[in-house]
């Protein structure tokens with residue numbers, strides 16, 4: 001099977017929202033009036049972002065999910081994406097699994113594949129997503145104010161726990177491993193929550209490299225600090241009730257684990273009831289885990305009122 005047959009068979013579908021989709025030199029798309037484009041790209045490399053044994057369906061899902069998570073973090077509504085694929089060989093079973101996982105999530109989120117590039121080489125999946133926000137309503141990292149509450153969506157730390165199990169540094173009961181693994185391989189982008197926080201959240205980011213690092217980006221951009229309730233953070237681990245996770249591992253996974261694809265955001269305390277109602281409406285739990293401070297430091301408060309040393313490092317590809 002050649003390159004064009006492959007695209008035709010696994011990726012081309014009738015254009016829906018796009019004026020011109022796959023098959024011409026460019027895709028053509030008319031943005032809605034009074035909106036700005038939000039664009040983001042994320043690449044997944046075998047051995048670095050996923051294991052060679054990953055199910056292709058899960059890989060298709062995750063490659064798009066991590067990109068949609070960036071749009072959600074800005075409060076943007078997804079519309080379209082480009083897919084650049086480097087494949088060692090044409091493996092039809094692999095391609096059908098991959099495209100099924102990809103399109104299942106794309107359809108669920110109303111995001112249309114409008115083009116891409118296909119080449120032979122080491123397995124590598126790069127996606128560029130495009131969305132829209134009403135003009136000047138994107139939620140940026142730079143808007144946090146002293147006195148704002150700090151919130152996190154969903155659960156944290158389970159993806160990292162699964163990675164540690166794959167690496168053999170921890171041995172988990174089977175049911176705990178399966179749950180953690182599904183968090184690592186099938187993250188759910190928080191699109192509905194992100195979009196509904198427009199006009200409420202003062203700053204937002206998605207958690208891909210670890211909570212402390214990603215919160216750190218907000219603090220730096222907003223020139224503020226934060227006091228974080230570590231006990232509240234620890235309760236965010238989904239697998240916590242099913243397994244007696246050692247305390248130091250639990251803290252490391254939750255605070256700096258990475259691969260969570262949840263949202264961390266800040267908001268004025270007046271918005272608390274409204275935010276909890278939105279969380280309910282979106283079916284995405286939201287937990288208040290701290291407060292923004294004028295003092296530009298990040299304090300980790302223990303449940304006994306002490307301050308924990310911050311020795312946690314978040315993920316950096318070149319560190």
Ligand code: ADP
Pocket residue numbers: 007011021022023024025026083084085113114115116117118
């Ligand atoms: P060009 O030679 O101009 O770069 P290609 O021949 O690579 O274009 O691609 C032909 C068409 O197929 C283009 O519309 C391109 O966007 C689309 N395409 C290529 N690879 C993919 C892919 N993996 N997924 C979706 N569309 C693709």
Ligand code: MG
Pocket residue numbers: 117118
């Ligand atoms: Mg090309």
